[in-house]
Amino acid sequence: MPSPVRVRFAPSPTGFLHVGSGHSALANWLVARHTGGEFLLRIEDTDAERDRPELIQNVLDMLEWLGLKWDNTPPRQSERHDLYAGAAAKLLADGAVYPCECTGEQVQARNKEAGGKPGYDGFCRDRGLEPGPGRALRFRTPREGRTGWTDLVRGEISFANADIEDFVVQRSNGAPMFLLANAFDDADMGITHVIRGEDHVNSTPKYLLLLGALGLTAPEAFAHMPLLVNEGRKKLSKRRDDVSMADYRDRGYLPEAMVNYLALLGWGPDDGVEVRPIAEIVERYRLEDVNASPAFFDQKKLTFVNAEKIRALPVDEFIDRATPFLALGEPAVEALRSMAVEVQERVRTLAEVEPMIEFLVVDEPVMDEASWTKAVTKGKAVPEMLAATVARLDALPADGWVPDQIEAAVRSAAVDAGIVNAEGEPQLSKAQGPVRVAISGRTVGPPLWESLAVLGRARTIDRLRAMQGKLD
Ligand code: GLU
Numbered sequence: 001m002p003s004p005v006r007v008r009f010a011p012s013p014t015g016f017l018h019v020g021s022g023h024s025a026l027a028n029w030l031v032a033r034h035t036g037g038e039f040l041l042r043i044e045d046t047d048a049e050r051d052r053p054e055l056i057q058n059v060l061d062m063l064e065w066l067g068l069k070w071d072n073t074p075p076r077q078s079e080r081h082d083l084y085a086g087a088a089a090k091l092l093a094d095g096a097v098y099p100c101e102c103t104g105e106q107v108q109a110r111n112k113e114a115g116g117k118p119g120y121d122g123f124c125r126d127r128g129l130e131p132g133p134g135r136a137l138r139f140r141t142p143r144e145g146r147t148g149w150t151d152l153v154r155g156e157i158s159f160a161n162a163d164i165e166d167f168v169v170q171r172s173n174g175a176p177m178f179l180l181a182n183a184f185d186d187a188d189m190g191i192t193h194v195i196r197g198e199d200h201v202n203s204t205p206k207y208l209l210l211l212g213a214l215g216l217t218a219p220e221a222f223a224h225m226p227l228l229v230n231e232g233r234k235k236l237s238k239r240r241d242d243v244s245m246a247d248y249r250d251r252g253y254l255p256e257a258m259v260n261y262l263a264l265l266g267w268g269p270d271d272g273v274e275v276r277p278i279a280e281i282v283e284r285y286r287l288e289d290v291n292a293s294p295a296f297f298d299q300k301k302l303t304f305v306n307a308e309k310i311r312a313l314p315v316d317e318f319i320d321r322a323t324p325f326l327a328l329g330e331p332a333v334e335a336l337r338s339m340a341v342e343v344q345e346r347v348r349t350l351a352e353v354e355p356m357i358e359f360l361v362v363d364e365p366v367m368d369e370a371s372w373t374k375a376v377t378k379g380k381a382v383p384e385m386l387a388a389t390v391a392r393l394d395a396l397p398a399d400g401w402v403p404d405q406i407e408a409a410v411r412s413a414a415v416d417a418g419i420v421n422a423e424g425e426p427q428l429s430k431a432q433g434p435v436r437v438a439i440s441g442r443t444v445g446p447p448l449w450e451s452l453a454v455l456g457r458a459r460t461i462d463r464l465r466a467m468q469g470k471l472d
Contacts, residue, residue, distance in 0.1 A: 004037035005193045009063075009070070010182065012044045013055035017062035017245040019297060020197060020228045020236060023262045027225055028195045029068040030263065030285040040189060041070040045078045046181050062245040066255050067278070075189075077181045084176035087184050087214055088137055088169055096213035097169055099135040100124035119165035137170040139209065147205040152193075152223040152287040153266075159205040167206050183207040187216035195223045195287065223287045226266040229294045236297055248302075252325055252350030257306035264305075265295035275308045307348040318344045322353040328361050335360035338454045342446040356445050360454055365441035365463065375433030375443050376467070381417045382434045386468050388413035389435055390461055393452075401457050403449035410435060410448070438467040 009025040011017070017025075032039035041063070043056055063070070077084075091097040102123050110121055120138065129135060141164045148158025169180040186194060186207075201224050211218045228236050236243050248258055256278060264274055269284045310318065319333070319340050326332035335357045336343060343356050359365040376382055392409040414426035421427055432448050439460055445451060452460050 002035045004035045005031055006038045006040065006190055007032050007193050007195055008040040008042050008186070008189060008191050009068075010042045010044045010185075010196075011056070011059045012047070013052065013059070015055045015058060017059045018236075018238075018243050019245055019248070019262070020243070021059075022062065022066065022245050022258070023228060023265055024195060024197050024225050025063060025068055026066070026259060026262050027223070027285075027287065027290070030282055031193065031195065031287060032071075033282045034285050037192075038071045039068070040072045040191070041074040042185060042189070043074050043076040043078075044178065044182065045076055046084075046176055046178055058246060062249070065249055066245070066259050068259075075185070077176075077185065080181070080185070081176060083188070084181050084184060085170075085174070087180060088176065091139075091169065091210075091213055092131060092137060094213065095140065097137040097139050098125055098127075098166075099129040099131045100138045100166075100168075101129060101135050101172075120167070122166055125166060133174075134172050136168045136172040138166040139169055139206070139213070141166050141206075141209060147208050149204065149208060149218075149222050151201075152221050153226070153290045154201075154224055154292045157201065157204075159202075161205075161209075164205055164209070169210065179203060179206055180210060183210045184214070184216070186219060187211055187214070192220045193223065193287075194219045194221075195225065198224045198227045198292075200224060223290065224292075225290065226292055227294045228265060228297045230297065233294065233296075235294075241297075242299065252352065253302070253306050254309045254321070254350070257302065257309040260309070261302045261305045264301075265297065266290045266293075275305050303348050310347060310350070311344060313344070315340050315344060322350045325350045326354050328354065328358065331361045332357060335454070339446050339450055342450055346444075346446060355442070359440035359442075359445070359451075364466070365439065367437075367441045368443075371437050371441065371443040375437045376471075379434050380427075380430050381419055383468065383471055384417035385413060385419060385431055385434055386438065386464050386471075388416035390464050390468075392416070393457065393461060393464075396457070401453060403447075403453045406452045407449045434467065435464065439463045 007028040009028050011021060029039045031037070045056065088097065100123070107120055107123070110123065111118060114121070124138070125140065131137065142161040145161050146158045147161055147164070148156060151157050167179065168177050170176055204222060204224075208218055230236055230241050234240075242248070245258070249255070259278055260275060260281065263281050263285065267285065267290045268274065269276070269281070313321065319336055322336060323333055326336065332354060336353060338360070339357065343353055347353050347356060389410060392413040393406070396405055396409055410431065411426045411428065414420065414428065414431035415424070417431070419427050419431045433443060436443060436445065436448055439451065439455060
């Protein structure tokens with residue numbers, strides 16, 4: 001067993017958990033569990049405007065939903081401002097930061113005039129201003145040397161200090177900047193491995209300079225996880241892509257599928273078995289094997305993994321987990337129970353369950369237009385097939401309303417209607433189409449014979465007749 005790590009996930013209260021943040025949270029959790037270490041949570045709510053409890057609740061709910069249990073009572077940065085003020089005061093006393101009274105507009109105007117690069121130009125660096133209201137504190141970045149680290153995912157990374165601007169550590173209103181709180185807290189919490197998204201790579205040298213100036217120990221290692229991108233290889237965006245974890249839950253994805261799929265982004269097990277229990281992923285996961293290149297968040301593959309996880313559930317558990325998705329309530333649960341195994345094999349998400357069994361619950365099936373066109377408008381000998389099916393099913397004895405005999409009756413009906421191949425065998429796929437659409441409104445669904453058996457003779461024949469009526 002590698003030595004235990006102490007890692008943390010440090011969400012800001014954004015009101016939702018982004019799948020990319022979920023990816024980082026999972027990497028932290030996996031490494032903690034793999035090493036027998038600790039997975040800590042910290043709420044980074046230094047930004048007062050966003051400090052509303054409901055904005056973090058969804059993030060916590062989603063971590064719980066994913067099964068990423070944390071091992072501490074999460075500290076909130078909004079309750080620790082005194083500590084950051086103390087750290088800033090120490091930096092000031094040591095000359096590591098200096099007061100600055102420039103406004104953003106002033107800095108921009110000077111940069112524009114000088115035609116130089118963006119960022120702070122060091123205007124107040126040597127002015128010897130006293131600290132006070134309206135004055136921020138900026139870090140006095142060394143002009144020489146480099147700051148770097150070994151990244152478990154990216155290898156050696158370093159930045160020339162001359163390229164790092166004198167960044168703000170405390171705002172002009174006295175509030176701490178994210179970076180100060182973030183670096184201070186990691187040291188304070190004894191974090192050994194900082195695992196976070198690629199978007200933080202550029203701030204890591206500032207983080208390290210700050211810790212050095214505070215005389216605090218830096219974490220042993222960093223790992224900056226790959227960026228998640230869409231099929232156009234563009235960074236996932238809230239506007240364009242489905243990035244909210246809660247939306248996936250609401251659309252019927254299982255947490256174990258989401259966790260399994262997220263683990264595969266930038267990483268794969270050495271034996272190539274991708275869909276597997278989380279305990280096996282914990283056993284095999286190593287940050288050193290994570291690939292730094294952007295990873296494609298492929299919803300199709302996620303859906304495939306989800307379907308596999310659904311099929312792997314014991315059938316009773318499948319019913320329990322599908323139940324919250326059944327808007328039609330108890331009758332739908334009953335209907336699902338009557339053909340759970342067949343439905344379980346065919347759905348890819350829990351949200352697909354109800355449309356598949358709805359025909360058993362509602363008075364009249366909801367007609368899907370594309371299905372009608374495909375099986376009825378473009379169908380072969382449809383009126384003949386409907387008439388023959390009604391006659392054959394009607395003729396079944398009372399105890400004959402079972403899948404086998406229903407199948408035999410529909411096969412005979414296909415022959416009666418002349419839907420046969422060159423050998424005179426019934427062409428079942430063609431013959432079934434209109435029957436299926438008549439009873440369920442759709443061309444896809446659970447197997448037909450079982451569906452009719454559950455629907456019952458009276459309702460089946462009514463629906464076949466209703467379709468005959470529509471065709472007349
Ligand atoms: N609070 C930061 C964010 O939500 C995370 C910073 C970190 O993980 O170091 O992006």
